[in-house]
Amino acid sequence: xxxxxxxxxxxxxxxxxxxxxxxxxxxxxxxxxxxxxxxxxxxxxxxxxxxxxxxxxxxxxxxxxxxxxxxxxxxxxxxxxxxxxxxxxxxxxxxxxxxxxxxxxxxxxxxxxxxxxxxxxxxxxxxxxxxxxxxxxxxxxxxxxxxxxxxxxxxxxxxxxxxxxxxxxxxxxxxxxxxxxxxxxxxxxxxxxxxxxxxxxxxxxxxxxxxxxxxxxxxxxxxxxxxxxxxxxxxxxxxxxxxxxxxxxxxxxxxxxxxxxxxxx
Amino acid sequence: xxxxxxxxxxxxxxxxxxxxxxxxxxxxxxxxxxxxxxxxxxxxxxxxxxxxxxxxxxxxxxxxxxxxxxxxxxxxxxxxxxxxxxxxxxxxxxxxxxxxxxxxxxxxxxxxxxxxxxxxxxxxxxxxxxxxxxxxxxxxxxxxxxxxxxxxxxxxxxxxxxxxxxxxxxxxxxxxxxxxxxxxxxxxxxxxxxxxxxxxxxxxxxxxxxxxxxxxxxxxxxxxxxxxxxxxxxxxxxxxxxxxxxxxxxxxxxxxxxxxxxxxxxxx
Numbered sequence: 188x189x190x191x192x193x194x195x196x197x198x199x200x201x202x203x204x205x206x207x208x209x210x211x212x213x214x215x216x217x218x219x220x221x222x223x224x225x226x227x228x229x230x231x232x233x234x235x236x237x238x239x240x241x242x243x244x245x246x247x248x249x250x251x252x253x254x255x256x257x258x259x260x261x262x263x264x265x266x267x268x269x270x271x272x273x274x275x276x277x278x279x280x281x282x283x284x285x286x287x288x289x290x291x292x293x294x295x296x297x298x299x300x301x302x303x304x305x306x307x308x309x310x311x312x313x314x315x316x317x318x319x320x321x322x323x324x325x326x327x328x329x330x331x332x333x334x335x336x337x338x339x340x341x342x343x344x345x346x347x348x349x350x351x352x353x354x355x356x357x358x359x360x361x362x363x364x365x366x367x368x369x370x371x372x373x374x375x376x377x378x379x380x381x382x383x384x385x386x387x388x389x390x391x392x393x394x395x396x397x398x399x400x401x402x403x404x405x406x407x408x409x410x411x412x413x414x415x416x417x418x419x420x421x422x423x424x425x426x427x428x429x430x431x432x433x434x435x436x437x438x439x440x441x442x443x444x445x446x447x448x449x450x451x452x
Numbered sequence: 453x454x455x456x457x458x459x460x461x462x463x464x465x466x467x468x469x470x471x472x473x474x475x476x477x478x479x480x481x482x483x484x485x486x487x488x489x490x491x492x493x494x495x496x497x498x499x500x501x502x503x504x505x506x507x508x509x510x511x512x513x514x515x516x517x518x519x520x521x522x523x524x525x526x527x528x529x530x531x532x533x534x535x536x537x538x539x540x541x542x543x544x545x546x547x548x549x550x551x552x553x554x555x556x557x558x559x560x561x562x563x564x565x566x567x568x569x570x571x572x573x574x575x576x577x578x579x580x581x582x583x584x585x586x587x588x589x590x591x592x593x594x595x596x597x598x599x600x601x602x603x604x605x606x607x608x609x610x611x612x613x614x615x616x617x618x619x620x621x622x623x624x625x626x627x628x629x630x631x632x633x634x635x636x637x638x639x640x641x642x643x644x645x646x647x648x649x650x651x652x653x654x655x656x657x658x659x660x661x662x663x664x665x666x667x668x669x670x671x672x673x674x675x676x677x678x679x680x681x682x683x684x685x686x687x688x689x690x691x692x693x694x695x696x697x698x699x700x701x702x703x704x705x706x707x708x709x710x711x712x713x714x715x716x717x718x719x720x
Contacts, residue, residue: 225535228655269686276689336569336586341669343686364586365668368683378667381585 230254235278235431236264236271238287238345238414239369240310243325243394245285251443252434259427267344267369268292275300275419281429285416285435288345292415303392304417307435308423308449310388311411312349314402315377317393320384327354327404329384333362338373338382342365345371345412350386353410374399388412390448414452468509469495480700487697489688495694503672504680505698511588512656516594519603519652524645526600527607528637534669552601560665561598567593567666590667595656603648610644611637654703 203355227251236437242265249261264271272291275281275296284293284301287310295301318325322335326443330337331354339361340347347366354361364382367373378381378398392401415433418428434440441451461469488495495501530548533541551559567574567584574584582592622636623629638645660678667674669683681695 267686270682273685273692274690336583338668340685341683343683363670365670367669368679368686370663372664379568381563381564381568 204354208418219315222333222452227256227258229430230258231424231427232260232262233424233431234262234264235283235285236266236275236279236281237369238268238271239265239289240346240388240390241285241414243442244372244390244449246280247443247447248435251439252431255434256427259430261431266302266410269294269344270288278421280423281419282422282424283416283418283431285414286345287414288348288412289415290348291345292417293374295419300421301417301419301452302424302449304415305432305436306413306452307416308414308441308444309411309452310390310414311404312346312386312407312448313389313392313404314384314389315374315392316384317377317380317382318398318400319401320400321380324384324402327357327359327406328404329358330354330363330386332359335362335383336381337361337363338365338367338376338385339363340370340373341368346368346370346386346388348409349412353386353404353407356406357406375399388448414449483693483696483700485594491690492694493699495691496698500671500680500705501695501698504675504677504695505702507588507591507675508657508677508699509589510593512653514592515599515656516649516653517543518592518596519600520645520649521650523600523603523652524607524638524641527604527611527641530535530604531611548601550606552596556659556661556663557665560594560662563590563594563597563662563666577651585666586668586670586674588667588673591663591676594662594666595659598659599652599655602651604647606648606651607641607644609646610632610641613644614640616640631666650706654706657703658699 198354200405210389225282230315235245243373245263252261253259268286268291270289271284272286272294272384275284283367284295285307286295289306292301296304309418314327314330316326318324322329324335329335331340338346340350343362350361360452365376368390373382373385374387374395377387378395384402386404389401392399416432418432419423422428435444445451460693501688517589525550529543533544536544554562564571564574567577567582567590568579569575569585570573577584584593618640619632619636628633658678659676660682663676664679664682669675669679671680675683677699678696681692681699684692684695
């Protein structure tokens, strides 16, 4: 995208003075050459705290977003939703928070660090096994087999809470050998063959590629994980944060999420 | 040097030292201030916390014992390597230093690749029905891996400072190699061994990354206090602060208490 000198200067001024344009109405990319010098609100650094299960798809979205907004720099920080929520409440200078369930988002909104949130996508659980399924895992009942090495998420993180609900619904008592701190840690244990099976999200199985096989869990349809996203009240760069959130909710953003295995709410 | 006049630090150095000290201590002060003192007794006497504390103390003790058994001989070897050629000498020192500078999570992955169920060596154990990961033994292995260098370097330092000629004297008086080691070398380096063991124990107590990667995290089996503290941060930050405070108190108590008890009058 070509930019006129005037626009570029305006951007620099906005950065220097720290005042990004307030309204986003009607302002978008492709405003060059119309002589009105409308600034792209998506400039500068946008810090996004996101659930570990969003790692790959937000990476894809980051590239697309920065192509459209060359003066924006999206900085992604992934982790367990709960610990990210704690960091935000403790004053971490993030612009946007995207969680893997509504509980950590409630922590943030209850503390007044976000006004409202919107569910932007959903995910379901699936059994992941190492390529070739060496232990012959067939379904949820195998997760209750003490003879197998089973990795699950700890109930304190969203994937673990969903796991607990799912196993309860299925009337099974899981027999985990380890309760991991986030879903990617479960996936790693499976990828390395250190776990015979683990419960992760459908999207994690897709992102892991050929090292991991997914075994669909019909019962999981009853336990949908809803992912909320919000611009934080203390966002250092609120206008750009809004642009990122709008992009995630846009058709293009949703298409990328669908391609990664997520399901629109 | 006992009668050396007291030197006064230049103001610039004193200020820098003050900033350095504040940097090290203030985060811990903040932790103590933010601790939920009112609910602390309940938080710290709950079943899961006591379980994690017990597991931490047990595994840290066992790994300190392992560090002593293998670390003291390793320190003797390192001390002897001063007479070796340059390359093997440097390689040995680097090998012992690596766990010290390696991110613990990387250490955990390396341990998995060696001792995991599909690891170079671990697969044979797994075939024999003795899987190493997910066991309390795996916690001890991870802690020993990260803590061993502390002991080796402390003992090596003591060996360097000691008068090794007494070993030769003992030998000429008829002591065999084991007797020289047991009755001369070990007492000679006892202060270094004690200091190293204390460092080793506290490092093992705080171990997180290698443990959670290699051993996993299951209450009562592999979930040590640092892992419990990290997981508590997900849902209950107050409980996490309480656990962190407990870990801090235990570590400081060991560092201050034991060091003075074992090393009366010893100065660096």
